[in-house]
Amino acid sequence: DIQMTQSPSSLSASVGDRVTITCRASQSITTYLNWYQQKPGKAPKLLIYGASNLHSGVPSRFSGSRFGTNFTLAISSLQPEDFATYYCQQSTSSPFTFGPGTKVDIK
Amino acid sequence: EVQLLESGGDLVQPGGSLRLSCAASGFNFNIYAINWVRQAPGKGLEWVSSISSNMISINYADSVKGRFTISRDNSKNTVYLQMNSLRAEDTAVYYCAKASEHLTIFTGMDVWGQGTTVTVSS
Numbered sequence: 001d002i003q004m005t006q007s008p009s010s011l012s013a014s015v016g017d018r019v020t021i022t023c024r025a026s027q028s029i030t031t032y033l034n035w036y037q038q039k040p041g042k043a044p045k046l047l048i049y050g051a052s053n054l055h056s057g058v059p060s061r062f063s064g065s066r067f068g069t070n071f072t073l074a075i076s077s078l079q080p081e082d083f084a085t086y087y088c089q090q091s092t093s094s095p096f097t098f099g100p101g102t103k104v105d106i107k
Numbered sequence: 108e109v110q111l112l113e114s115g116g117d118l119v120q121p122g123g124s125l126r127l128s129c130a131a132s133g134f135n136f137n138i139y140a141i142n143w144v145r146q147a148p149g150k151g152l153e154w155v156s157s158i159s160s161n162m163i164s165i166n167y168a169d170s171v172k173g174r175f176t177i178s179r180d181n182s183k184n185t186v187y188l189q190m191n192s193l194r195a196e197d198t199a200v201y202y203c204a205k206a207s208e209h210l211t212i213f214t215g216m217d218v219w220g221q222g223t224t225v226t227v228s229s
Contacts, residue, residue, distance in 0.1 A: 001169070032213060032214075034214075034215035034216070036152070036215075036216075038152070043202055043204075043219035043220065043221060043222060044144075044152060044202075044204075044216075044219060045219070046207060046215050046216060046217045049207055049214065049215035049217075050215075055207070055215075055217060085151075087151065087152050089152075089154070089215070089216075091212075091213050091214055091215060092213060093213075094157070094166035094167075094212075095154055095166065095167075095168045095169065096142070096154045096157065096166075097154060098144075098151060098152040098153065098154060099151075100151050101151045101152070
């Protein structure tokens with residue numbers, strides 16, 4: 001099974017900050033990497049699919065990139081509504097594992 | 108409006124069974140895979156199972172293999188998750204989620220239901 005790790009597990013940031021979250025796969029998943037945002041008590045929302053493709057309706061301050069088996073989610077200028085937990089997920093092979101999540105909260 | 112609506116969550120004793128349903132509306136259900144994802148209280152997301160649009164590809168997490176069965180009825184726009192031999196560690200909110208690309212299971216999930224709560228306890 002492919003294992004997904006994320007770093008950091010949590011971070012504190014201010015509105016306007018640039019934030020980056022890293023996800024690493026235990027083996028090659030090419031670009032089959034998706035990012036989700038989840039707020040407390042709510043279902044997750046798809047942000048990025050295929051490592052770098054912005055899902056419809058997602059603000060352009062979100063972006064995704066890939067370098068080998070390392071993936072990054074970047075938020076260029078953190079907004080109040082961006083405080084949430086972010087998960088990566090690989091979709092190259094079953095089981096389609098999620099990373100453990102990164103909680104972004106207010107500094 | 109594209110929508111998924113889960114139902115069937117309940118309190119059940121260890122060893123018991125439950126069937127969850129996921130009713131879809133607002134899109135061409137027949138060409139999209141559907142996944143089940145769960146989240147235990149205070150924990151992260153765990154992918155549970157997926158079923159392709161044509162029901163040929165069915166997959167399970169190791170933690171539920173042999174106990175859970177996913178199925179779909181394309182005439183009713185509904186996916187089911189039959190859960191048997193339930194354990195305390197199956198306690199979670201269960202979400203169904205639609206594949207973001209049609210005719211493939213190897214993709215993200217772009218539409219999620221609101222979730223249904225399963226509690227396994229005596």
